Amino acid sequence: MxxxxxxxxxxxxxxxxxxxxxxxxxxxxxxxxxxxxxxxxxxxxxxxxxxxxxxxxxxxxxxxxxxxxxxxxxxxxxxxxxxxxxxxxxxxxxxxxxxxxxxxxxxxxxxxxxxxxxxxTTLSFYVRPSMIEAGEAERTAAAILLVLHDRPEAASASATVEAAQALAGRLGLADIPDALLVLAACRSLYGQAFDESRLPWADGVFGAGLPPRAVVNALRLRLALDFARFV
Structure with a gap:
Protein backbone atom coordinates (compact mmCIF):
# COMPACT_ATOMS: atom_id res chain seq x y z
CA MET A 1 0.00 0.00 0.00
CA THR A 121 -17.34 41.52 14.14
CA THR A 122 -16.66 41.81 10.42
CA LEU A 123 -13.03 42.91 10.75
CA SER A 124 -11.86 39.30 10.51
CA PHE A 125 -12.99 39.19 6.87
CA TYR A 126 -10.71 42.06 5.97
CA VAL A 127 -7.43 41.44 7.79
CA ARG A 128 -4.65 39.00 7.04
CA PRO A 129 -4.13 36.15 9.54
CA SER A 130 -0.84 37.70 10.63
CA MET A 131 -2.77 40.74 11.89
CA ILE A 132 -5.40 38.92 13.96
CA GLU A 133 -3.68 39.87 17.21
CA ALA A 134 -3.08 43.50 16.18
CA GLY A 135 -4.89 46.41 17.79
CA GLU A 136 -8.28 47.65 16.62
CA ALA A 137 -6.88 50.75 14.90
CA GLU A 138 -4.25 48.81 12.97
CA ARG A 139 -6.73 46.16 11.87
CA THR A 140 -9.26 48.82 10.87
CA ALA A 141 -6.68 50.58 8.71
CA ALA A 142 -6.01 47.30 6.94
CA ALA A 143 -9.73 46.63 6.54
CA ILE A 144 -10.31 50.05 4.95
CA LEU A 145 -8.11 49.00 2.02
CA LEU A 146 -10.72 46.39 1.12
CA VAL A 147 -14.02 47.83 2.39
CA LEU A 148 -13.33 51.27 0.90
CA HIS A 149 -11.17 50.02 -1.95
CA ASP A 150 -12.74 52.50 -4.40
CA ARG A 151 -12.78 55.51 -2.09
CA PRO A 152 -10.12 58.16 -1.39
CA GLU A 153 -9.84 56.95 2.21
CA ALA A 154 -8.07 53.81 1.01
CA ALA A 155 -5.05 55.97 0.20
CA SER A 156 -4.94 57.48 3.70
CA ALA A 157 -6.21 54.66 5.88
CA SER A 158 -4.31 55.67 9.03
CA ALA A 159 -5.61 59.24 8.92
CA THR A 160 -9.09 57.91 8.25
CA VAL A 161 -8.89 55.75 11.36
CA GLU A 162 -7.74 58.70 13.47
CA ALA A 163 -10.74 60.72 12.33
CA ALA A 164 -13.05 57.78 13.05
CA GLN A 165 -11.55 57.43 16.54
CA ALA A 166 -12.34 61.06 17.31
CA LEU A 167 -15.90 60.65 16.05
CA ALA A 168 -16.37 57.36 17.94
CA GLY A 169 -15.34 59.10 21.16
CA ARG A 170 -17.81 61.92 20.57
CA LEU A 171 -20.63 59.47 19.83
CA GLY A 172 -19.86 57.16 22.75
CA LEU A 173 -18.91 54.27 20.46
CA ALA A 174 -15.18 54.04 21.21
CA ASP A 175 -15.33 50.60 22.81
CA ILE A 176 -17.69 48.95 20.31
CA PRO A 177 -16.22 46.38 17.89
CA ASP A 178 -16.27 47.53 14.26
CA ALA A 179 -17.26 51.08 15.24
CA LEU A 180 -14.14 52.58 13.66
CA LEU A 181 -14.67 50.75 10.37
CA VAL A 182 -18.39 51.54 10.21
CA LEU A 183 -17.86 55.21 11.06
CA ALA A 184 -15.05 55.50 8.51
CA ALA A 185 -17.39 54.09 5.86
CA CYS A 186 -20.20 56.44 6.90
CA ARG A 187 -17.96 59.49 6.72
CA SER A 188 -16.66 58.41 3.32
CA LEU A 189 -20.00 57.59 1.71
CA TYR A 190 -22.34 60.13 3.33
CA GLY A 191 -19.81 62.93 3.52
CA GLN A 192 -20.23 66.07 5.62
CA ALA A 193 -23.93 65.39 6.16
CA PHE A 194 -23.01 62.43 8.37
CA ASP A 195 -20.63 64.41 10.58
CA GLU A 196 -23.29 67.06 11.06
CA SER A 197 -26.13 64.57 11.63
CA ARG A 198 -28.14 66.09 8.77
CA LEU A 199 -29.26 62.78 7.30
CA PRO A 200 -33.02 62.11 7.45
CA TRP A 201 -32.57 58.97 9.51
CA ALA A 202 -29.96 60.35 11.94
CA ASP A 203 -32.40 61.03 14.79
CA GLY A 204 -33.75 57.50 14.57
CA VAL A 205 -30.26 56.10 15.07
CA PHE A 206 -28.58 58.57 17.41
CA GLY A 207 -31.60 59.94 19.24
CA ALA A 208 -33.57 56.79 19.95
CA GLY A 209 -31.66 55.68 23.04
CA LEU A 210 -30.24 52.61 21.33
CA PRO A 211 -27.37 50.71 23.03
CA PRO A 212 -24.00 51.56 21.46
CA ARG A 213 -23.65 48.21 19.70
CA ALA A 214 -27.16 48.60 18.24
CA VAL A 215 -26.17 52.04 16.92
CA VAL A 216 -23.18 50.54 15.09
CA ASN A 217 -25.35 47.78 13.64
CA ALA A 218 -28.00 50.30 12.58
CA LEU A 219 -25.33 52.29 10.75
CA ARG A 220 -24.07 49.10 9.13
CA LEU A 221 -27.60 48.39 7.91
CA ARG A 222 -27.97 51.91 6.48
CA LEU A 223 -24.74 51.44 4.52
CA ALA A 224 -26.08 48.19 3.09
CA LEU A 225 -29.43 49.75 2.15
CA ASP A 226 -28.10 53.01 0.72
CA PHE A 227 -24.87 51.87 -0.92
CA ALA A 228 -25.06 48.06 -1.11
CA ARG A 229 -21.83 48.15 0.89
CA PHE A 230 -21.02 45.24 3.23
CA VAL A 231 -19.16 46.71 6.20
Missing part, protein backbone atom coordinates in the same frame (compact mmCIF):
# COMPACT_ATOMS: atom_id res chain seq x y z
CA UNK A 2 1.27 3.43 -0.93
CA UNK A 3 2.17 5.51 2.12
CA UNK A 4 2.23 9.31 1.92
CA UNK A 5 3.80 11.28 4.74
CA UNK A 6 1.97 14.09 6.51
CA UNK A 7 4.54 16.56 5.17
CA UNK A 8 3.90 15.43 1.59
CA UNK A 9 0.14 15.73 2.09
CA UNK A 10 0.54 19.28 3.37
CA UNK A 11 2.74 20.13 0.37
CA UNK A 12 0.15 18.74 -2.05
CA UNK A 13 -2.61 20.66 -0.30
CA UNK A 14 -0.60 23.89 -0.43
CA UNK A 15 0.02 23.51 -4.16
CA UNK A 16 -3.68 22.99 -4.75
CA UNK A 17 -4.71 25.94 -2.54
CA UNK A 18 -4.94 28.66 -5.25
CA UNK A 19 -7.37 26.61 -7.35
CA UNK A 20 -9.32 25.63 -4.26
CA UNK A 21 -9.52 29.26 -3.12
CA UNK A 22 -11.03 30.24 -6.47
CA UNK A 23 -13.59 27.46 -6.14
CA UNK A 24 -14.45 28.58 -2.61
CA UNK A 25 -14.81 32.15 -3.79
CA UNK A 26 -17.20 31.16 -6.56
CA UNK A 27 -19.27 28.93 -4.27
CA UNK A 28 -19.56 31.50 -1.48
CA UNK A 29 -20.37 34.32 -3.91
CA UNK A 30 -23.19 32.26 -5.37
CA UNK A 31 -24.62 31.24 -1.99
CA UNK A 32 -24.20 34.45 0.02
CA UNK A 33 -25.34 37.16 -2.37
CA UNK A 34 -25.32 39.85 0.31
CA UNK A 35 -21.58 39.53 0.91
CA UNK A 36 -18.88 38.71 -1.64
CA UNK A 37 -20.77 39.92 -4.73
CA UNK A 38 -20.72 43.40 -3.19
CA UNK A 39 -17.00 43.56 -3.95
CA UNK A 40 -14.96 43.38 -7.17
CA UNK A 41 -13.24 40.09 -7.92
CA UNK A 42 -9.76 41.02 -6.60
CA UNK A 43 -11.23 42.14 -3.27
CA UNK A 44 -13.32 38.97 -3.09
CA UNK A 45 -10.14 36.94 -3.58
CA UNK A 46 -8.40 38.83 -0.76
CA UNK A 47 -11.33 38.27 1.60
CA UNK A 48 -11.47 34.55 0.84
CA UNK A 49 -7.72 34.35 1.37
CA UNK A 50 -8.14 35.94 4.79
CA UNK A 51 -10.90 33.50 5.70
CA UNK A 52 -8.93 30.45 4.62
CA UNK A 53 -5.89 31.79 6.43
CA UNK A 54 -7.86 32.13 9.65
CA UNK A 55 -8.97 28.50 9.35
CA UNK A 56 -5.41 27.38 8.66
CA UNK A 57 -4.22 28.99 11.88
CA UNK A 58 -6.28 26.33 13.65
CA UNK A 59 -4.52 23.54 11.77
CA UNK A 60 -7.50 22.98 9.47
CA UNK A 61 -6.39 21.76 6.05
CA UNK A 62 -9.06 19.54 4.50
CA UNK A 63 -11.09 21.21 1.78
CA UNK A 64 -14.46 20.26 3.26
CA UNK A 65 -13.46 21.59 6.67
CA UNK A 66 -12.00 24.79 5.20
CA UNK A 67 -15.23 25.49 3.33
CA UNK A 68 -17.25 24.76 6.48
CA UNK A 69 -15.11 27.22 8.45
CA UNK A 70 -15.68 29.94 5.85
CA UNK A 71 -19.42 29.31 5.89
CA UNK A 72 -19.52 29.62 9.68
CA UNK A 73 -17.68 32.93 9.41
CA UNK A 74 -20.38 34.23 7.08
CA UNK A 75 -23.49 32.64 8.58
CA UNK A 76 -22.61 33.06 12.29
CA UNK A 77 -19.78 35.53 12.85
CA UNK A 78 -16.45 36.25 11.23
CA UNK A 79 -14.90 35.77 14.67
CA UNK A 80 -17.07 32.81 15.72
CA UNK A 81 -13.96 30.90 16.81
CA UNK A 82 -13.31 33.44 19.58
CA UNK A 83 -16.45 32.45 21.50
CA UNK A 84 -15.13 30.63 24.61
CA UNK A 85 -17.08 27.37 24.25
CA UNK A 86 -16.36 27.10 20.54
CA UNK A 87 -12.71 27.95 21.09
CA UNK A 88 -12.45 25.31 23.82
CA UNK A 89 -13.77 22.59 21.51
CA UNK A 90 -11.31 23.56 18.78
CA UNK A 91 -8.39 23.80 21.18
CA UNK A 92 -9.19 20.42 22.68
CA UNK A 93 -9.01 18.62 19.37
CA UNK A 94 -5.45 19.15 18.22
CA UNK A 95 -4.71 16.86 15.30
CA UNK A 96 -8.36 16.13 14.50
CA UNK A 97 -9.75 19.57 13.81
CA UNK A 98 -10.87 18.85 10.25
CA UNK A 99 -13.33 16.26 11.54
CA UNK A 100 -14.33 18.36 14.55
CA UNK A 101 -14.94 21.45 12.45
CA UNK A 102 -17.41 19.72 10.15
CA UNK A 103 -19.27 18.40 13.22
CA UNK A 104 -18.91 21.62 15.24
CA UNK A 105 -22.55 22.81 15.03
CA UNK A 106 -23.61 19.74 17.01
CA UNK A 107 -20.76 19.92 19.51
CA UNK A 108 -21.52 23.38 20.89
CA UNK A 109 -24.67 24.60 22.60
CA UNK A 110 -27.19 26.88 20.93
CA UNK A 111 -26.45 29.45 23.63
CA UNK A 112 -22.80 29.54 22.57
CA UNK A 113 -23.71 30.07 18.93
CA UNK A 114 -26.13 32.82 19.93
CA UNK A 115 -23.39 34.52 21.93
CA UNK A 116 -21.04 34.31 18.96
CA UNK A 117 -23.66 36.05 16.82
CA UNK A 118 -24.19 38.79 19.40
CA UNK A 119 -20.46 39.49 19.57
CA UNK A 120 -19.89 39.29 15.83
Missing amino acids: LSISETTLRTLEASARPLFARRVQAALAEKYLHFLPRFPEPVQAAIVGNMLGRASRWGIYGQRALLAFCELMISVAANFDEQPDIRAVLQGQDGARDQVLTALPGLVSEAAWAEAERNA
Whole structure:
Protein backbone atom coordinates (compact mmCIF):
# COMPACT_ATOMS: atom_id res chain seq x y z
CA MET A 1 0.00 0.00 0.00
CA LEU A 2 1.27 3.43 -0.93
CA SER A 3 2.17 5.51 2.12
CA ILE A 4 2.23 9.31 1.92
CA SER A 5 3.80 11.28 4.74
CA GLU A 6 1.97 14.09 6.51
CA THR A 7 4.54 16.56 5.17
CA THR A 8 3.90 15.43 1.59
CA LEU A 9 0.14 15.73 2.09
CA ARG A 10 0.54 19.28 3.37
CA THR A 11 2.74 20.13 0.37
CA LEU A 12 0.15 18.74 -2.05
CA GLU A 13 -2.61 20.66 -0.30
CA ALA A 14 -0.60 23.89 -0.43
CA SER A 15 0.02 23.51 -4.16
CA ALA A 16 -3.68 22.99 -4.75
CA ARG A 17 -4.71 25.94 -2.54
CA PRO A 18 -4.94 28.66 -5.25
CA LEU A 19 -7.37 26.61 -7.35
CA PHE A 20 -9.32 25.63 -4.26
CA ALA A 21 -9.52 29.26 -3.12
CA ARG A 22 -11.03 30.24 -6.47
CA ARG A 23 -13.59 27.46 -6.14
CA VAL A 24 -14.45 28.58 -2.61
CA GLN A 25 -14.81 32.15 -3.79
CA ALA A 26 -17.20 31.16 -6.56
CA ALA A 27 -19.27 28.93 -4.27
CA LEU A 28 -19.56 31.50 -1.48
CA ALA A 29 -20.37 34.32 -3.91
CA GLU A 30 -23.19 32.26 -5.37
CA LYS A 31 -24.62 31.24 -1.99
CA TYR A 32 -24.20 34.45 0.02
CA LEU A 33 -25.34 37.16 -2.37
CA HIS A 34 -25.32 39.85 0.31
CA PHE A 35 -21.58 39.53 0.91
CA LEU A 36 -18.88 38.71 -1.64
CA PRO A 37 -20.77 39.92 -4.73
CA ARG A 38 -20.72 43.40 -3.19
CA PHE A 39 -17.00 43.56 -3.95
CA PRO A 40 -14.96 43.38 -7.17
CA GLU A 41 -13.24 40.09 -7.92
CA PRO A 42 -9.76 41.02 -6.60
CA VAL A 43 -11.23 42.14 -3.27
CA GLN A 44 -13.32 38.97 -3.09
CA ALA A 45 -10.14 36.94 -3.58
CA ALA A 46 -8.40 38.83 -0.76
CA ILE A 47 -11.33 38.27 1.60
CA VAL A 48 -11.47 34.55 0.84
CA GLY A 49 -7.72 34.35 1.37
CA ASN A 50 -8.14 35.94 4.79
CA MET A 51 -10.90 33.50 5.70
CA LEU A 52 -8.93 30.45 4.62
CA GLY A 53 -5.89 31.79 6.43
CA ARG A 54 -7.86 32.13 9.65
CA ALA A 55 -8.97 28.50 9.35
CA SER A 56 -5.41 27.38 8.66
CA ARG A 57 -4.22 28.99 11.88
CA TRP A 58 -6.28 26.33 13.65
CA GLY A 59 -4.52 23.54 11.77
CA ILE A 60 -7.50 22.98 9.47
CA TYR A 61 -6.39 21.76 6.05
CA GLY A 62 -9.06 19.54 4.50
CA GLN A 63 -11.09 21.21 1.78
CA ARG A 64 -14.46 20.26 3.26
CA ALA A 65 -13.46 21.59 6.67
CA LEU A 66 -12.00 24.79 5.20
CA LEU A 67 -15.23 25.49 3.33
CA ALA A 68 -17.25 24.76 6.48
CA PHE A 69 -15.11 27.22 8.45
CA CYS A 70 -15.68 29.94 5.85
CA GLU A 71 -19.42 29.31 5.89
CA LEU A 72 -19.52 29.62 9.68
CA MET A 73 -17.68 32.93 9.41
CA ILE A 74 -20.38 34.23 7.08
CA SER A 75 -23.49 32.64 8.58
CA VAL A 76 -22.61 33.06 12.29
CA ALA A 77 -19.78 35.53 12.85
CA ALA A 78 -16.45 36.25 11.23
CA ASN A 79 -14.90 35.77 14.67
CA PHE A 80 -17.07 32.81 15.72
CA ASP A 81 -13.96 30.90 16.81
CA GLU A 82 -13.31 33.44 19.58
CA GLN A 83 -16.45 32.45 21.50
CA PRO A 84 -15.13 30.63 24.61
CA ASP A 85 -17.08 27.37 24.25
CA ILE A 86 -16.36 27.10 20.54
CA ARG A 87 -12.71 27.95 21.09
CA ALA A 88 -12.45 25.31 23.82
CA VAL A 89 -13.77 22.59 21.51
CA LEU A 90 -11.31 23.56 18.78
CA GLN A 91 -8.39 23.80 21.18
CA GLY A 92 -9.19 20.42 22.68
CA GLN A 93 -9.01 18.62 19.37
CA ASP A 94 -5.45 19.15 18.22
CA GLY A 95 -4.71 16.86 15.30
CA ALA A 96 -8.36 16.13 14.50
CA ARG A 97 -9.75 19.57 13.81
CA ASP A 98 -10.87 18.85 10.25
CA GLN A 99 -13.33 16.26 11.54
CA VAL A 100 -14.33 18.36 14.55
CA LEU A 101 -14.94 21.45 12.45
CA THR A 102 -17.41 19.72 10.15
CA ALA A 103 -19.27 18.40 13.22
CA LEU A 104 -18.91 21.62 15.24
CA PRO A 105 -22.55 22.81 15.03
CA GLY A 106 -23.61 19.74 17.01
CA LEU A 107 -20.76 19.92 19.51
CA VAL A 108 -21.52 23.38 20.89
CA SER A 109 -24.67 24.60 22.60
CA GLU A 110 -27.19 26.88 20.93
CA ALA A 111 -26.45 29.45 23.63
CA ALA A 112 -22.80 29.54 22.57
CA TRP A 113 -23.71 30.07 18.93
CA ALA A 114 -26.13 32.82 19.93
CA GLU A 115 -23.39 34.52 21.93
CA ALA A 116 -21.04 34.31 18.96
CA GLU A 117 -23.66 36.05 16.82
CA ARG A 118 -24.19 38.79 19.40
CA ASN A 119 -20.46 39.49 19.57
CA ALA A 120 -19.89 39.29 15.83
CA THR A 121 -17.34 41.52 14.14
CA THR A 122 -16.66 41.81 10.42
CA LEU A 123 -13.03 42.91 10.75
CA SER A 124 -11.86 39.30 10.51
CA PHE A 125 -12.99 39.19 6.87
CA TYR A 126 -10.71 42.06 5.97
CA VAL A 127 -7.43 41.44 7.79
CA ARG A 128 -4.65 39.00 7.04
CA PRO A 129 -4.13 36.15 9.54
CA SER A 130 -0.84 37.70 10.63
CA MET A 131 -2.77 40.74 11.89
CA ILE A 132 -5.40 38.92 13.96
CA GLU A 133 -3.68 39.87 17.21
CA ALA A 134 -3.08 43.50 16.18
CA GLY A 135 -4.89 46.41 17.79
CA GLU A 136 -8.28 47.65 16.62
CA ALA A 137 -6.88 50.75 14.90
CA GLU A 138 -4.25 48.81 12.97
CA ARG A 139 -6.73 46.16 11.87
CA THR A 140 -9.26 48.82 10.87
CA ALA A 141 -6.68 50.58 8.71
CA ALA A 142 -6.01 47.30 6.94
CA ALA A 143 -9.73 46.63 6.54
CA ILE A 144 -10.31 50.05 4.95
CA LEU A 145 -8.11 49.00 2.02
CA LEU A 146 -10.72 46.39 1.12
CA VAL A 147 -14.02 47.83 2.39
CA LEU A 148 -13.33 51.27 0.90
CA HIS A 149 -11.17 50.02 -1.95
CA ASP A 150 -12.74 52.50 -4.40
CA ARG A 151 -12.78 55.51 -2.09
CA PRO A 152 -10.12 58.16 -1.39
CA GLU A 153 -9.84 56.95 2.21
CA ALA A 154 -8.07 53.81 1.01
CA ALA A 155 -5.05 55.97 0.20
CA SER A 156 -4.94 57.48 3.70
CA ALA A 157 -6.21 54.66 5.88
CA SER A 158 -4.31 55.67 9.03
CA ALA A 159 -5.61 59.24 8.92
CA THR A 160 -9.09 57.91 8.25
CA VAL A 161 -8.89 55.75 11.36
CA GLU A 162 -7.74 58.70 13.47
CA ALA A 163 -10.74 60.72 12.33
CA ALA A 164 -13.05 57.78 13.05
CA GLN A 165 -11.55 57.43 16.54
CA ALA A 166 -12.34 61.06 17.31
CA LEU A 167 -15.90 60.65 16.05
CA ALA A 168 -16.37 57.36 17.94
CA GLY A 169 -15.34 59.10 21.16
CA ARG A 170 -17.81 61.92 20.57
CA LEU A 171 -20.63 59.47 19.83
CA GLY A 172 -19.86 57.16 22.75
CA LEU A 173 -18.91 54.27 20.46
CA ALA A 174 -15.18 54.04 21.21
CA ASP A 175 -15.33 50.60 22.81
CA ILE A 176 -17.69 48.95 20.31
CA PRO A 177 -16.22 46.38 17.89
CA ASP A 178 -16.27 47.53 14.26
CA ALA A 179 -17.26 51.08 15.24
CA LEU A 180 -14.14 52.58 13.66
CA LEU A 181 -14.67 50.75 10.37
CA VAL A 182 -18.39 51.54 10.21
CA LEU A 183 -17.86 55.21 11.06
CA ALA A 184 -15.05 55.50 8.51
CA ALA A 185 -17.39 54.09 5.86
CA CYS A 186 -20.20 56.44 6.90
CA ARG A 187 -17.96 59.49 6.72
CA SER A 188 -16.66 58.41 3.32
CA LEU A 189 -20.00 57.59 1.71
CA TYR A 190 -22.34 60.13 3.33
CA GLY A 191 -19.81 62.93 3.52
CA GLN A 192 -20.23 66.07 5.62
CA ALA A 193 -23.93 65.39 6.16
CA PHE A 194 -23.01 62.43 8.37
CA ASP A 195 -20.63 64.41 10.58
CA GLU A 196 -23.29 67.06 11.06
CA SER A 197 -26.13 64.57 11.63
CA ARG A 198 -28.14 66.09 8.77
CA LEU A 199 -29.26 62.78 7.30
CA PRO A 200 -33.02 62.11 7.45
CA TRP A 201 -32.57 58.97 9.51
CA ALA A 202 -29.96 60.35 11.94
CA ASP A 203 -32.40 61.03 14.79
CA GLY A 204 -33.75 57.50 14.57
CA VAL A 205 -30.26 56.10 15.07
CA PHE A 206 -28.58 58.57 17.41
CA GLY A 207 -31.60 59.94 19.24
CA ALA A 208 -33.57 56.79 19.95
CA GLY A 209 -31.66 55.68 23.04
CA LEU A 210 -30.24 52.61 21.33
CA PRO A 211 -27.37 50.71 23.03
CA PRO A 212 -24.00 51.56 21.46
CA ARG A 213 -23.65 48.21 19.70
CA ALA A 214 -27.16 48.60 18.24
CA VAL A 215 -26.17 52.04 16.92
CA VAL A 216 -23.18 50.54 15.09
CA ASN A 217 -25.35 47.78 13.64
CA ALA A 218 -28.00 50.30 12.58
CA LEU A 219 -25.33 52.29 10.75
CA ARG A 220 -24.07 49.10 9.13
CA LEU A 221 -27.60 48.39 7.91
CA ARG A 222 -27.97 51.91 6.48
CA LEU A 223 -24.74 51.44 4.52
CA ALA A 224 -26.08 48.19 3.09
CA LEU A 225 -29.43 49.75 2.15
CA ASP A 226 -28.10 53.01 0.72
CA PHE A 227 -24.87 51.87 -0.92
CA ALA A 228 -25.06 48.06 -1.11
CA ARG A 229 -21.83 48.15 0.89
CA PHE A 230 -21.02 45.24 3.23
CA VAL A 231 -19.16 46.71 6.20
